[in-house]
Amino acid sequence: MKLSHLIRREILHRKLGFALATVSAAVAVAGLVAARAMLQKHDARTEQIITAREAQTRAQMARMEDDYRKMMLKMGFNVLILPKDQNLGDLYAEDYASKYMPEEYATRLARSRVVTINHILPSLQQKIQWPEYARTVLLMGVRGEVYVQNARQQPLLAPVAAGTMVLGHELAKNLKLEAGQQTKLMGREFTVARINPERGNKDDITVWINLAEAQSLLDKPGLINGILALDCTCDTLDRLARIRPEIARILPDTQIVEYASQALARAEARQRAATEAQASLQREKEGRTRLRQEREALAAVLVPVITAGSGVWLGLLALANVRERRDEIGILRALGLRSRQILLIFLGKAVVIGLAGAGLGYALGRGLGMWWRETPDAAAPTLGFWDVHLLALVLVAAPLLAALASWLPALIAAQQDPADVLREA
Amino acid sequence: MSARLQIENLGKSYAAPHGRVCALEAVSLAVQAGEFVAVRGPSGCGKTTLLLAAGALLQPTHGRVLVNGQDLYALAPERRARFRAAHIGFVFQQFHLVPYLDVLDNILSPALALKTSDPVRSRAAELACRFGLQDRLRHVPAALSTGERQRVALARALLNRPRLLLADEPTGNLDAHNGELVLRCLAEFARDGGSVLLVTHEARAEKSATRVVQMEAGRIQ
Numbered sequence: 001m002k003l004s005h006l007i008r009r010e011i012l013h014r015k016l017g018f019a020l021a022t023v024s025a026a027v028a029v030a031g032l033v034a035a036r037a038m039l040q041k042h043d044a045r046t047e048q049i050i051t052a053r054e055a056q057t058r059a060q061m062a063r064m065e066d067d068y069r070k071m072m073l074k075m076g077f078n079v080l081i082l083p084k085d086q087n088l089g090d091l092y093a094e095d096y097a098s099k100y101m102p103e104e105y106a107t108r109l110a111r112s113r114v115v116t117i118n119h120i121l122p123s124l125q126q127k128i129q130w131p132e133y134a135r136t137v138l139l140m141g142v143r144g145e146v147y148v149q150n151a152r153q154q155p156l157l158a159p160v161a162a163g164t165m166v167l168g169h170e171l172a173k174n175l176k177l178e179a180g181q182q183t184k185l186m187g188r189e190f191t192v193a194r195i196n197p198e199r200g201n202k203d204d205i206t207v208w209i210n211l212a213e214a215q216s217l218l219d220k221p222g223l224i225n226g227i228l229a230l231d232c233t234c235d236t237l238d239r240l241a242r243i244r245p246e247i248a249r250i251l252p253d254t255q256i257v258e259y260a261s262q263a264l265a266r267a268e269a270r271q272r273a274a275t276e277a278q279a280s281l282q283r284e285k286e287g288r289t290r291l292r293q294e295r296e297a298l299a300a301v302l303v304p305v306i307t308a309g310s311g312v313w314l315g316l317l318a319l320a321n322v323r324e325r326r327d328e329i330g331i332l333r334a335l336g337l338r339s340r341q342i343l344l345i346f347l348g349k350a351v352v353i354g355l356a357g358a359g360l361g362y363a364l365g366r367g368l369g370m371w372w373r374e375t376p377d378a379a380a381p382t383l384g385f386w387d388v389h390l391l392a393l394v395l396v397a398a399p400l401l402a403a404l405a406s407w408l409p410a411l412i413a414a415q416q417d418p419a420d421v422l423r424e425a
Numbered sequence: 426m427s428a429r430l431q432i433e434n435l436g437k438s439y440a441a442p443h444g445r446v447c448a449l450e451a452v453s454l455a456v457q458a459g460e461f462v463a464v465r466g467p468s469g470c471g472k473t474t475l476l477l478a479a480g481a482l483l484q485p486t487h488g489r490v491l492v493n494g495q496d497l498y499a500l501a502p503e504r505r506a507r508f509r510a511a512h513i514g515f516v517f518q519q520f521h522l523v524p525y526l527d528v529l530d531n532i533l534s535p536a537l538a539l540k541t542s543d544p545v546r547s548r549a550a551e552l553a554c555r556f557g558l559q560d561r562l563r564h565v566p567a568a569l570s571t572g573e574r575q576r577v578a579l580a581r582a583l584l585n586r587p588r589l590l591l592a593d594e595p596t597g598n599l600d601a602h603n604g605e606l607v608l609r610c611l612a613e614f615a616r617d618g619g620s621v622l623l624v625t626h627e628a629r630a631e632k633s634a635t636r637v638v639q640m641e642a643g644r645i646q
Contacts, residue, residue: 001530001533001534001536001537001545002537003537005530006523006526006534006537009525009526009530010525012525013524013525014525327521328523328524330521331517331521331522331523332523332534332537333482333506334480334482334509334515334521335509335510335515335534335535335537335538335581336506336507336509336510336511336535336538336539336585337506337510337537337538338502338503338506338507338538339502339503339506340503341537341538418482419477419482419483422473422477422482422517422521422593423473423474423477
């Protein structure tokens with residue numbers, strides 16, 4: 001016969017005491033397992049929330065990006081490159097630049113693969129008297145864009161073919177010109193290719209013709225007085241601070257102005273919205289982290305309290321068991337069992353209690369953790385039943401706790417004098 | 426030749442609220458191999474104290490106890506326990522069976538104390554048969570009669586083949602038939618070369634003993 005047989009028989013004999021002790025160990029284990037399961041679920045929920053928020057923010061940002069792009073496209077070019085000696089006061093007074101630069105600048109800029117702007121459009125613009133209609137108009141010679149950043153981008157302004165013109169809405173209306181009609185400008189024959197929709201700005205009184213024809217009509221061969229461009233929708237608010245040095249490096253005798261302040265304001269609003277979205281995400285993360293810390297702190301108090309309570313209860317049950325088995329210990333000692341063997345009988349039982357408690361407590365705690373939901377949300381994260389590391393931990397920790405709690409009673413049993421028992425009997 | 430059990434000038438006193446109580450006073454006694462010694466005396470005369478001291482269970486205040494020439498109290502507690510398991514068997518009035526072990530396991534329980542190459546299980550079964558317990562092997566003590574319980578205790582005492590049996594009022598709780606049976610077993614054990622020291626206040630034990638010693642107030646008369 002072995003001591004393990006004795007332990008097994010005793011457990012089967014005193015089932016209630018064993019069950020009470022097992023439940024006590026199970027409560028301690030369940031507390032630990034449930035706390036960990038809840039924290040795991042919290043983490044999973046946090047990841048779920050943050051992932052959703054990030055996706056939402058990304059979608060929102062993409063929408064805003066797209067809105068901004070469309071808005072900018074609608075508004076047209078917002079960067080104007082002018083000869084360096086152009087007086088801006090004159091420009092604003094006359095609506096066109098009075099200084100000129102070589103048309104080749106646009107090609108040079110495009111070839112340099114600038115990153116801060118795209119949609120480069122060289123133009124020659126001048127306010128003229130349309131002699132055939134005795135009407136002041138803005139004449140704009142364009143040749144189509146020379147650079148867009150990628151093939152998917154559509155040009156903001158389609159090139160105007162030689163011998164054709166595009167008219168602003170107000171002008172066409174006043175002059176009763178329609179698409180397809182023939183007309184003359186400064187003695188040269190043109191076909192009205194298209195009437196632009198109403199834009200509410202000077203475009204409504206502009207005549208667009210081919211750049212080469214404009215250079216010929218205005219006697220400015222190979223010259224332009226402005227390069228229109230669209231900024232790169234850079235993230236920074238002070239976009240000009242980024243654009244200027246890059247352009248200055250390529251075209252040192254030019255200057256850059258930004259117009260269309262609406263676009264700028266909207267870009268700023270977009271930037272603010274992006275910043276706010278990021279901040280909101282960060283606040284959410286911080287909130288979840290705080291909540292986790294609070295839960296951790298609660299678990300850090302509750303788990304030791306439950307464990308200590310269970311330990312005390314286990315110790316008391318072990319003590320009661322020792323007292324109940326006083327006669328048995330006495331006779332076993334009389335039969336020659338050594339103190340160490342008596343100690344092993346009680347500690348062995350404690351280990352069995354711990355193992356049983358670990359199994360039961362794990363199932364209870366994990367079940368509780370799986371059942372628990374932060375919110376009654378159907379999409380709450382699920383938790384698997386098996387956490388091998390945690391199970392291994394409790395299978396070691398619970399028998400240790402039970403053995404520790406039973407140590408003193410076991411020691412009392414081991415040191416019990418058999419003569420006292422036998423004499424009293 | 427030295428005695429199987431040699432008690433020399435044994436004394437034991439306890440501290441009590443009204444001073445020290447002397448349970449044993451200069452007791453000397455020798456039990457030879459094949460001898461069945463009954464110690465008679467009234468209750469409280471120190472018989473059980475003598476038996477416990479002889480069984481290496483109670484450290485005497487003075488004197489020596491030698492079993493097979495070995496001074497029991499010169500041994501360290503752990504070695505003394507091992508010596509006790511190997512050389513001494515006990516039978517008590519209250520049987521002191523382990524309540525949750527069945528008859529066979531109770532008989533086997535002394536084997537826990539010794540690592541032996543003996544086929545203890547078959548010996549336990551053989552002892553059970555010898556004491557008429559072969560049909561009760563799987564019964565727990567609560568399901569046995571008092572006579573059966575004492576026979577289980579006797580079988581248990583004999584498992585490790587001790588050469589000295591110490592019996593404390595083994596017939597005290599038994600009817601005449603079972604009492605006779607137990608005393609006959611003890612006498613047989615002595616006849617087979619064992620030694621028995623029995624303490625009792627009953628007269629019937631005298632018939633089976635080879636020698637009777639009277640004890641009074643902690644002294645052998």
